[in-house]
Amino acid sequence: MSDSVLVIGGGIAGIxxxxxxxxxxxxxxxxxxxxxxxxxxxxxxKNFPTLDCSICIEAPKMSEVGxxxxxxxxSLAEVESVSGEAGRFSVGIRQRARFxxxxxxxxxxxxxxxxxxxxxxxxxxxxARKAIYTPIPQAVPGPYLVDIxxxxxxxxxxxxxxxxxQACGPKCIDFAMPQTRRVEREVxxxxxxxxxxxxxxxxxxxxxxxxxxDILTSIELERLLTSAGPTGGEIVRPxxxxxxxxxxxxxxxxxxxxxxxxxxxRFCCMYSVKHAFQLIDHGVKDVTVLYxxxxxxxxxxxxxxxxxxxxxxxxxxxxxxxxxxxxxxLSVRYEDTEALRLTEELFDMVVLATAVRPPDGLDELAGTxxxxxxxxxxIRAVERRAGLIATTRPGIYAAGCASGPKDIPDSxxxxxxxxxxxxxxxxxxxxxxxxHVEPLAGIETPRVGxxxxxxxxxxxxxxxxxRVVQFAKTLPDVVWAQNQMFSCxxxxxxxxxxxxxxxxxxxxxxxxxxxxxxxxxxxxVLIRAGLNPFxxxxxxxxxxxxxxxxAEKEAATVKAMxxxxxxxxxxxxxxxxxxxxxxxxxVALVVGGGIAGMMAATALARQGYETHxxxxxxxxxxxxxxxxxxxxxxxxxxxxxxxxxxxxxxAGVHLHLGTEVEQIxxxxxxxxxRLSSGEDLRVGAVVLATGARPYAPTxxxxxxxxxxxxxxxxxxxxxxxxxxxxxxxGCVGSREDGLGCSRxxxxxxxGQALALRRMGKQVRVLxxxxxxxxxxxxxxxxxxxxxxxxxxxxxxxxxxxxxxAFDGTAVTFRDHLLxxxxxxPTDLLVLVVGLRPQEETLSQQLKIGKSQDGFxxxxxxxxxxxxxxxxxxxxxxxxxxxxxxxxxxxxALAAAAKAGTLLAKDVIEKEPLTARVDPTECNGCMLCxxxxxxxxxxxxxxxxxxxxxxxxxxxxxxxNCAAT
Numbered sequence: 017m018s019d020s021v022l023v024i025g026g027g028i029a030g031i032x033x034x035x036x037x038x039x040x041x042x043x044x045x046x047x048x049x050x051x052x053x054x055x056x057x058x059x060x061x062k063n064f065p066t067l068d069c070s071i072c073i074e075a076p077k078m079s080e081v082g083x084x085x086x087x088x089x090x091s092l093a094e095v096e097s098v099s100g101e102a103g104r105f106s107v108g109i110r111q112r113a114r115f116x117x118x119x120x121x122x123x124x125x126x127x128x129x130x131x132x133x134x135x136x137x138x139x140x141x142x143x144a145r146k147a148i149y150t151p152i153p154q155a156v157p158g159p160y161l162v163d164i165x166x167x168x169x170x171x172x173x174x175x176x177x178x179x180x181x182q183a184c185g186p187k188c189i190d191f192a193m194p195q196t197r198r199v200e201r202e203v204x205x206x207x208x209x210x211x212x213x214x215x216x217x218x219x220x221x222x223x224x225x226x227x228x229x230d231i232l233t234s235i236e237l238e239r240l241l242t243s244a245g246p247t248g249g250e251i252v253r254p255x256x257x258x259x260x261x262x263x264x265x266x267x268x269x270x271x272x273x274x275x276x277x278x279x280x281x282r283f284c285c286m287y288s289v290k291h292a293f294q295l296i297d298h299g300v301k302d303v304t305v306l307y308x309x310x311x312x313x314x315x316x317x318x319x320x321x322x323x324x325x326x327x328x329x330x331x332x333x334x335x336x337x338x339x340x341x342x343x344x345x346l347s348v349r350y351e352d353t354e355a356l357r358l359t360e361e362l363f364d365m366v367v368l369a370t371a372v373r374p375p376d377g378l379d380e381l382a383g384t385x386x387x388x389x390x391x392x393x394x395i396r397a398v399e400r401r402a403g404l405i406a407t408t409r410p411g412i413y414a415a416g417c418a419s420g421p422k423d424i425p426d427s428x429x430x431x432x433x434x435x436x437x438x439x440x441x442x443x444x445x446x447x448x449x450x451x452h453v454e455p456l457a458g459i460e461t462p463r464v465g466x467x468x469x470x471x472x473x474x475x476x477x478x479x480x481x482x483r484v485v486q487f488a489k490t491l492p493d494v495v496w497a498q499n500q501m502f503s504c505x506x507x508x509x510x511x512x513x514x515x516x517x518x519x520x521x522x523x524x525x526x527x528x529x530x531x532x533x534x535x536x537x538x539x540x541v542l543i544r545a546g547l548n549p550f551x552x553x554x555x556x557x558x559x560x561x562x563x564x565x566x567a568e569k570e571a572a573t574v575k576a577m578x579x580x581x582x583x584x585x586x587x588x589x590x591x592x593x594x595x596x597x598x599x600x601x602x603v604a605l606v607v608g609g610g611i612a613g614m615m616a617a618t619a620l621a622r623q624g625y626e627t628h629x630x631x632x633x634x635x636x637x638x639x640x641x642x643x644x645x646x647x648x649x650x651x652x653x654x655x656x657x658x659x660x661x662x663x664x665x666x667a668g669v670h671l672h673l674g675t676e677v678e679q680i681x682x683x684x685x686x687x688x689x690r691l692s693s694g695e696d697l698r699v700g701a702v703v704l705a706t707g708a709r710p711y712a713p714t715x716x717x718x719x720x721x722x723x724x725x726x727x728x729x730x731x732x733x734x735x736x737x738x739x740x741x742x743x744x745x746g747c748v749g750s751r752e753d754g755l756g757c758s759r760x761x762x763x764x765x766x767g768q769a770l771a772l773r774r775m776g777k778q779v780r781v782l783x784x785x786x787x788x789x790x791x792x793x794x795x796x797x798x799x800x801x802x803x804x805x806x807x808x809x810x811x812x813x814x815x816x817x818x819x820x821a822f823d824g825t826a827v828t829f830r831d832h833l834l835x836x837x838x839x840x841p842t843d844l845l846v847l848v849v850g851l852r853p854q855e856e857t858l859s860q861q862l863k864i865g866k867s868q869d870g871f872x873x874x875x876x877x878x879x880x881x882x883x884x885x886x887x888x889x890x891x892x893x894x895x896x897x898x899x900x901x902x903x904x905x906x907x908a909l910a911a912a913a914k915a916g917t918l919l920a921k922d923v924i925e926k927e928p929l930t931a932r933v934d935p936t937e938c939n940g941c942m943l944c945x946x947x948x949x950x951x952x953x954x955x956x957x958x959x960x961x962x963x964x965x966x967x968x969x970x971x972x973x974x975x976n977c978a979a980t
Contacts, residue, residue, distance in 0.1 A: 017103050017443025018204035019043050021435075024095055024381070027055020028424055029416030030209035031077050032431035032879075036910075037207075037438060038086035039917040040623075041445025045201050046081065047093045047109055049377075052155035054078055055211050057424060059138055059152070059235070061242035061249075063878050064290040065320030069474060069558075071244070072529050073879060075154040075504045076537050082156035082506060083540065085448040090199060091157055094377075098385050102205060102411025103441045109199040113164070119188040120159035122150065122507035127160070129183035134166055136246075140236040142254070143246035148180050148189070153244060158506035159188070164195065205411045205438035206385065208395060209431060210378060212417035215270040215277065215371040223269065223368055224339040229254040230346060231339060234265075234287060234369045241294055243472030244502075251298045253365055255344075260364035262302040263295055264348055266336055270371030272308060272794055279392055280794045281372040282421040285311040288369050289321050292329040304330045304363075306350055311787045314423060315867065315877060315897040318756040333833075334359075339366055353833055372421040387412055395419045397791075399649045400659060402615075403905035404791060405433045413437050420791040425881040426903065432882060432910025436619045439913070445920065456522060456546040462588045465496040465521035466580060467512055469503035469528035471558055478562035480573040484527065487577045491584045495519055503528045509541050516545040523587040527555040527580050548592035550929070555583040593928040598969050600685035601700040602919045605630065607677055607858060610638025611901055612893025612908040613705030614660045619912035620703075621667035625919045628697055629664070630689075634674040636661055638707050644731045646901055647767025648793040656901075680861050681951060683970030684888030685924045701888050701915035704858065704872065705908060708851035708894035711749025715817040716845060723824060727761070727848045730768055739844035742772055743827050745816050746783040750850030752815055755869050758850035760900040762786055763793040765848045770800040779805045780840050782820060782829060784812040790900060808840075809833050816847075851898040862889055863951040871897050882910040886950050887924075887972075890914050929973030931966050938963045944977035953977055 019042060023034050026048030034044045046053065057063075058078070060070035081087050090111050097108035132147035139145075147167045150160050164170045168177035169191050181189045217225035217233050225231050230253050232240075239245040240252070253260050265288045270276040285307065292303045310331065312321045325331065336350040342362060349360045374393035382389050388396040388408040395414045397404040404419045413434040416427035466488040470476035481499045488497035496519040500508045503526055515521060524547070526538050531554040539549035557576045565572035602625055606617040609631025617629040635641065636657070643653035664671075672691060679690040680702070689697045710728055718724045725733075727744070744765050750758040766788065769779045781800075786807070788797040801807065809832040810819040820829040828839045853870035864884050865873035872895050875883035882890055890911035893904035918924065931952070940960045945953040952970035956962045964977075 018202050019442050019444050019446055020045060020201065020203040021438045021442070022047065022105070022107055022201065022203040022206045023209060024206065025055070025209035025211055025416075025418070026050070026053030026089070026091070027209060027211040027416065028057045028074060029211070029427040029431040030055070030207070031074075031081055032428050033207045033209055033415055033435045034081055034087050035077065035084070036432050036435035036913045036917060038084050040435070040439055040913070040920050041447050042086070042439060042442055043446060044087045045090065045203060046087055047090045047095060049092065049094050050151070051091055051114070051161050052151045052157065053081060053089065053091070054152065054154070054156070058154070059242070060238055061245075062290060062294065063424060064286045065316040066877055067290070068878065069471075069529070071152070071154060072471070073533050073876075076533055077879070078154060078156045079504065079506060079509070079537055082158070086446065089157055092161070093199070095381060095384055096198070098206070103443070105203050105206060105411065107201045107203055109201065110196055111199055112196050113193040114159055115162035115164060115189060115191055115193050116148070116159045117188040117190060118159055119186045121186055121510075122158060122160065123185065125183040125185065126180035126189065129179040131177065131179065132166055132168060134163065139239050139246050140233070142236060142239055153502045154505045156506060162189070204443065205413070205441040207413050207415055207434045207438055208381070208385070208407070208418045209415040209434070210375050210381065210418050212372045212421065213375045215373050217269065217368050217370050219276065220269060222338050223266070223336065224341070225368060228341045228346060230365045232365065232367050234284070234291065234367055237291055237367045241291070241298070243474045243477060249473045249477060251295065251300060260300055262363045263300050263304070263365045263367065264363045265291055265303070265305045265367045265369065267305065267307040267369045269368040273371075277371040277373060277392070278795060278798070279420070279792070280311065280789045282311070282789045283423045284369040284372075286314070286317055286320070286423070289324050291367065293324045293327060296327045296329060303328070304332060306332050306334055306336060308333070308335065309785045309787065311785065311789045313757045313759050313787045313789050314425070315756060315869070315871070318751055319868075356835060372417065378418070385409065385412055392420070399651055399902060400656060402433065402437060402909065403902035405430060405437060405906060405909065411441050424878045426906070428879055429881050429903075429906045429910040432913040433906045436623070436909040436913035436916065439916065440622045447921070450543070453544060453546045455548070456516070459522040459547070459551070459592065462493040462523050463495045463520050464491070464493045464523040464525060464584055464587050465512075465515055465519060466494055466525045466527065466584065467503055468497070468499045468557075468580070469526070470499060470501045471528060472502070475528070475558050475562045478566055478569050478572045479557060479576045480569070483573055484576045484580055488580050488584065491581060493523075493588050494584060496521055504534055504537055509537070512538075512541050513545040516542070516547060522547060522551060523590055524552050525555060525580065525583040525587050526552070527557045527576065527583065529558045530556050550593040551587070551590050553583045553587040553590065555579040596926045596928060597923040598685055598926050600919060600921055600924050601698050602626070603697070603699040604628070604701045604703065604915055604919060605687070605689055605697055605699040606703045606705055608638070608705035608707055608893070608895070609633065609636040609673070610705060610707045610893060610904075611640050611657070611660065612707065612904040613703070614664050615905050615908040616703045616705055616892045616912045617669045618660070618664050618667045619909050620915060621669045623912070623916045625916065626670070628670045628672060628699070630672045630675050630677055630691060632674070632676045636664070636673070639710070639728075640901065642728055642731060644734055645767065645771070647763045648790065648796040649902065677858060680858060683952070683967060684886075685918065686969065687888065701890065701918050702862070703890045703892050703911045703915055704864070704895050705892040706854050706856055706858070706895045708871070708898060709854055711849040711852050713748055713847050713849055715748060716822045716847065718847060721824065723843065724822070724845045724847065727765060727768060727846055730846050734768065734771055737772065737775070737777070737844070739777070741778045741841050741843045742780075742846060743840055743842040743844070744769055744779070744781045744846045744848055745820060746781065746848045748816050748847040748849050749852065751784065755850065755852070757787060758898040759903070760898060761848050761850060762788050763790055763796065763900065766793070766796050766800050766805070768846070769805045770796065770803060773800065773803050773805050781805060781807045782810050782827070783807060784810065790902070808838060851894055854895060862886060863949050864889060865949065871895065882907050882914055888918060926969055927973065930968045930971035931973065931975070931977050933964050933966055935963055940964070943980040947976045947980055949974065949976065
């Protein structure tokens with residue numbers, strides 16, 4: 017048996033899987049065929065719907081992977097052979113040489129000396145690079161590399177050149193390195209997270225890609241938008257460098273197209289909505305989005321779509337027939353299905369959202385791994401075992417887009433899920449201690465170093481960074497100030513370390529991004545340099561200055577100087593603090609016995625932790641108990657439930673059925689729960705899997721008319737339904753009153769409609785949008801249409817009860833596409849109901865926040881879907897947002913991975929930045945108690961009579977209490 021896991025692919029899924037595994041005590045071998053980890057997310061500008069800077073939130077994770085002692089990164093590498101079985105795989109890896117050693121300082125002198133100019137594939141070939149280069153400033157591993165195929169030092173181009181060697185000060189360029197080497201590793205399990213590629217746009221001749229430089233792909237627009245891209249974030253036409261005034265975004269280019277890729281590419285709708293928003297924000301006057309269906313299926317997606325409409329983006333349902341050049345502009349002939357006409361318009365730029373496809377070489381890798389692929393060329397999943405995570409070979413798991421297109425949070429959830437399952441095959445685990453660094457002496461007198469980040473043009477495009485640096489040099493006790501292109505990059509972190517040592521710096525101010533995402537990085541920089549990590553102060557000059565004052569550059573610069581000044585003044589007053597430790601109770605509590613709770617509990621128990629599952633019903637299964645066939649997988653719900661119940665029992669989970677958690681409190685590693693049975697539990701981690709409740713409709717005389725039922729009630733009637741004419745109404749209780757899409761409904765509705773049609777029924781579906789984004793759901797949609805299910809679109813901006821009328825024998829509505837009223841004879845009206853948040857009190861007791869829609873609030877919408885702001889508390893399934901079964905399974909396993917990471921430790925380190933109550937000043941108002949988001953304020957005695965007390969182990973030092 018082994019203590020190692022092989023992760024193949026270093027995109028965000030591979031990064032997250034590696035971190036979850038390493039933090040749980042596994043040794044990780046991360047294989048990435050590109051020069052740097054980061055994948056597609058590293059070259060994006062912003063993420064939807066929050067508009068976070070993509071590299072800004074991924075770079076800390078990239079850096080963490082690069083510095084983690086339990087992770088070995090093999091870049092420029094590919095897996096050649098795999099033998100053995102789960103628990104003991106022998107893996108052969110072929111790694112290409114960088115020809116640059118780890119001593120590289122990334123000074124860039126070699127790049128300036130290199131005479132070979134090549135298209136930069138990391139800028140979508142819209143900019144140039146040299147034969148020696150780094151793909152992105154934040155690249156991990158950090159050393160430059162030589163593109164030996166295009167280098168003049170490689171036969172048959174052997175001159176020799178040697179200019180880079182001569183320019184390199186540290187002498188770290190070594191052409192004597194073997195071009196490849198073979199690496200052998202023994203691992204217990206394998207995670208495949210190889211990501212995706214995009215369709216070649218040249219294949220669609222009618223869209224004219226390549227015939228005119230202003231016809232771009234979405235990834236090319238992404239590089240124009242990003243501050244580190246070829247234009248520094250300025251939107252210009254490649255043909256003449258002018259700013260476009262009219263831009264057309266075309267969705268589903270190659271997706272949902274039987275000629276190319278039949279499936280939905282899942283995230284294109286929303287990244288095109290994001291592009292529309294960004295183009296308007298960049299000053300483009302006229303932005304049009306040409307779409308088939310707008311699949312805004314995620315948490316906050318519908319709200320972001322409406323926000324983009326409000327900003328002025330136009331959305332037209334239709335498809336282009338041709339795109340061609342016309343007098344220096346682009347003539348687009350397209351079908352407008354809502355206006356019922358063909359239209360021809362001129363645009364300055366056209367952007368094609370090309371289809372997601374399996375990455376090159378996945379078929380060969382699958383053959384090497386001995387796993388099967390599906391009909392689309394992605395990895396085939398065995399859904400009965402673990403949703404889309406388990407492959408056809410035990411011990412090998414898929415994460416992210418390796419099994420089909422996915423958005424970032426879904427990929428992150430699957431990464432955690434794969435890690436959770438992979439850990440079960442390890443014989444033992446190893447936890448690494450931080451290397452000892454001799455602490456710097458003489459820190460009593462402040463010597464402040466200030467580092468101001470350009471962040472590409474995110475900060476420097478607005479703030480005069482050199483001016484801020486010069487101002488910082490004038491401040492009291494500042495002994496060093498400098499600007500950096502990207503302070504979070506590996507080489508600039510080393511720059512800060514070196515400055516601390518060489519300049520005698522003992523207080524550090526970093527003026528850059530949000531401390532929420534980057535403070536951990538810079539604290540580790542201080543630790544490596546020998547400084548106490550709490551002698552750091554961050555000034556968030558990006559989020560709180562440059563992003564909010566883009567049109568006021570002078571004012572933004574003055575504000576940045578003030579923020580740096582405040583940071584310096586606070587830094588001068590900082591004193592060293594010591595991290596405290598708190599014991600961890602290595603027991604887990606899972607609340608909720610639906611499919612998510614069952615999967616989470618089983619995974620935790622298999623990791624070796626005592627696990628308690630509390631379910632208020634007398635039977636397990638939740639909503640799954642009431643379902644027949646799951647769409648689009650075709651799995652029988654009861655068979656899946658029986659299998660999972662058996663695995664739950666085999667894993668040794670302690671079941672508490674017909675029981676509720678009456679009271680719960682505590683802090684990370686040490687929670688106390690009182691059950692309704694009278695039993696008390698002490699646990700270290702809590703997984704909330706309380707699910708969601710189906711909407712109880714009041715529309716269409718539901719509950720008063722037997723001819724009106726819900727889709728969940730239909731599940732039990734399907735085999736023997738007598739009604740001949742069945743009409744479905746979608747989005748009942750969804751996409752209104754601040755609620756978004758319920759995700760499961762479209763695929764489930766179409767699965768039921770197809771089953772009824774195959775029984776000989778007349779079936780009609782009334783919908784707002786068809787959102788069959790999940791794996792194989794689009795194929796189900798097409799099958800339903802081909803077999804005679806009729807689809808009608810009702811007014812998307814109206815609630816169903818306003819757009820549709822039912823008189824007991826027929827429904828009448830105005831068809832949105834025909835623009836005409838329609839009457840459909842109906843014997844049975846099926847209301848497809850959405851999911852609503854559960855009514856519960858646990859979240860309030862645990863101080864877990866809720867998002868605008870009432871569902872439990874995750875730590876981060878992209879990178880933390882299974883975590884909460886309160887350490888030790890995790891989210892699984894539909895309690896965080898509506899999900900289908902396979903998505904609930906993935907998040908449940910991800911929550912188990914996160915909880916397992918905590919429980920694997922005997923003690924947890926606690927930051928010393930905690931609040932303190934001065935009992936002589938406290939007047940007993942107790943206003944601090946309800947505002948604490950972590951439940952760290954305790955009320956002792958009555959209001960005005962007692963005092964408040966801080967539970968230091970729970971306090972996160974946010975300062976909310978002090979603000980009251």
